[in-house]
Amino acid sequence: MANSDIRTHFAGRPVPVIFSDLDGTLLETHSYSFESSRLAIQSVLRRGIPLIFCSSKTRLEQEFIQRRLGFRAPFITENGGAIYIPQNFFEVEIDFPHRTASGYHIIELGVPYAEVRQAVVDIRNRLGLKLLGYGDLPLTEICMMTGLEPPAVGRAARREYSESLHPRFVTAEELNLVQQHLKEYGLRGTLRERFFIISGANTDKGRAVAILSEIFRKAYGRITTYGLGDGSNDIPLLSAVEHPILVQKPDKSWESMNIPGLLRMEGVGPIGWEAAIRKKLGI
Structure with missing residues (x-):
């Protein structure tokens, strides 16, 4: 749907x-x-409502999910590492530094993968720790760790702005030590369910959401932003929208966070997602 048609x-x-x-x-x-x-x-897509993925997942992973759902829209990769905007999606100029490649305008906000990897290697050698991530492990081993099929692991391994380390090889105390050393490289680590994700210290979902929201306002005029998440790394995302929504974790608890106007929605993951969309948008 064209920008003018949406308005x-x-x-x-x-x-x-x-x-x-x-x-x-x-x-x-x-x-x-x-x-x-x-x-x-x-229901969201039928009504022409933009649905923007904002995730730790890579470009290839998010493209795959969009294809399965049958739509194209901008998306935010690797916890805010970059914003990918399909060419011709917006009928306005993009006023942020970007490059154009592979059919996208790409606003790069994170540290390039090669620099992240070099930092991991340096810290590993300095501390003598077994810091192993996607860049070190064979495909078969990642499949066993994650339960994913080889094609899915291949998409996840094509990282551009972050590295995922498997925390089973190091202790919590050692991860804290790694976190301190990452600061020297302008990086930080975030512990998620399966991986310790290393990315730029100034990279977060909220910054990317704020930039993309500004572009949407230029294209559509008045907008209302909604954000949905489940974990601590979603705090910047939820803080950057007008209507923040938190769904339950698998144990039916909510992540601890203090965000004005936060709606804690009953329902684990996608069940809470659907309930929230119907409640807030009436669809």
């Missing part, structure tokens, strides 16, 4: 724009399925 469709009302985390939010934590949220997703 007409919403008849002067603010255009809703949804920013959503994936793993544990739109997707089920262990199976990565979106079946529980499929109907709400389809």
Whole structure:
């Protein structure tokens, strides 16, 4: 739907724009399925509401999910490492530094993967720790660790702005030591369910959401932003939107966070996602 058509469709009302985390939010934590949220997703897309993925997942992973759902839209990769905007998606100029490649305008906010990898190697050698990530492990071993099929692991391994280390090889105390050394390289680590994710210290989802929201405002005029997440790395995302929504974790608890106006939605992952969309957007 063209930008002008969307403005007409919403008849002067603010255009809703949804920013959503994936793993544990739109997707089920262990199976990565979106079946529980499929109907709400389809309702969102039918109404021309932009659905923006904002995740630790790579470009290839997010493209794959978009293809399965049958739509194209901007998306935010690797916890805010970059914003990918399909060419011709917006009918306005993009006023942020970007490059154009592979059919996208790419706003790069993170540290390039090669620099992240070099820091990992340096710290590993300095501390004598077994810091092993996607760049070190064979495909078969990553498949066993994650339960993913080889094609999915291949998409996850094509990192551009972050590295994922498997924490089973080091202790919590050693990870804290690694965190201190990462600061020397302008990097930081975030512990997630399966991996310790290393990215730029100034890279977060909130900065990327703020930039993309500004572009949407230029293209659509008035917008209303919604954000959905489940974990601590979603705090910047939820802090950057007008309507922050937190879904439950697999144990039916909510991540501890203090964000004004936060809606704690009952329902684990995609079940909570669907309930939140229907409650907030009435669809």
